[in-house]
Amino acid sequence: MTEHTITLRVNGLEESRTVPSNQTLLSFLRDTLDLTGAKEGCGEGECGSCIVLVDDKPVNSCLMLTVEADGCSVTTIEGIGDASRLHPLQSAFLAHAAVQCGFCTPGMILAGLALLRENPSPTEAEIRSALSGNLCRCTGYRQIIDAVLAAAAAMRGEAARAREEKTG
Numbered sequence: 208m209t210e211h212t213i214t215l216r217v218n219g220l221e222e223s224r225t226v227p228s229n230q231t232l233l234s235f236l237r238d239t240l241d242l243t244g245a246k247e248g249c250g251e252g253e254c255g256s257c258i259v260l261v262d263d264k265p266v267n268s269c270l271m272l273t274v275e276a277d278g279c280s281v282t283t284i285e286g287i288g289d290a291s292r293l294h295p296l297q298s299a300f301l302a303h304a305a306v307q308c309g310f311c312t313p314g315m316i317l318a319g320l321a322l323l324r325e326n327p328s329p330t331e332a333e334i335r336s337a338l339s340g341n342l343c344r345c346t347g348y349r350q351i352i353d354a355v356l357a358a359a360a361a362m363r364g365e366a367a368r369a370r371e372e373k374t375g
C-alpha cells in the first residue's frame with residue numbers, strides 16, 4: 208500500500224504522520240488521533256455528521272483523503288471547547304435542547320461555526336441553508352436553528368464586550 212508523510216495542524220497542534228494514501232481524513236482523526244467527535248454516519252457525503260473545518264471551511268471528512276489535508280489546518284469539535292469551557296454554540300445547543308442522541312451535533316456545531324464566522328447575524332433562512340448538508344434524525348431542526356440564533360447573539364455580545372475592553 209502506498210504511504211505518504213504529511214504535516215498538518217489539528218486543533219492548533221502540528222501533527223506529522225505517515226498515512227496510507229487511501230485513508231480518509233475522518234479515519235485519520237478518529238483512528239489515528241483518537242479524536243472521535245466527528246462521526247461516521249453515511250460515509251457518502253450525505254449526512255454531515257463527519258463535518259470538520261479544514262482551513263476554516265466545513266468539509267465532509269468522510270470524503271476527503273488525509274493526504275489532501277497535508278499543510279492544512281483542521282478544527283474538530285474537540286478544538287472549540289470542552290466541558291469546563293463550552294463554546295457559545297455548545298452552550299446554546301444544550302440550552303435549547305438541540306441535542307438528543309448527539310450523533311449529528313459535532314457536525315452541526317462546526318457547520319454553524321463556519322457560518323457565524325462569515326456572517327455574525329444570519330437570518331433563519333441563512334442558517335437553514337448553511338446546515339442543509341447536516342441531517343438530524345432526532346430534534347426536528349427547530350431547536351437547532353434556535354440554538355444557532357442564540358449563539359450568534361451571544362457571540363456578538365462577546366465581541367462587543369471585547370471591543371469595549373480594548374478601547375477602555
Ligand code: FES
Pocket residue numbers: 246247248249250251252253254255256257258267268269270
Ligand atoms: S459520514 Fe460523512 S457525510 Fe455522512
Ligand code: FES
Pocket residue numbers: 305306307308309310311312342343344345346
Ligand atoms: S440529535 Fe440525534 S441525529 Fe441529531
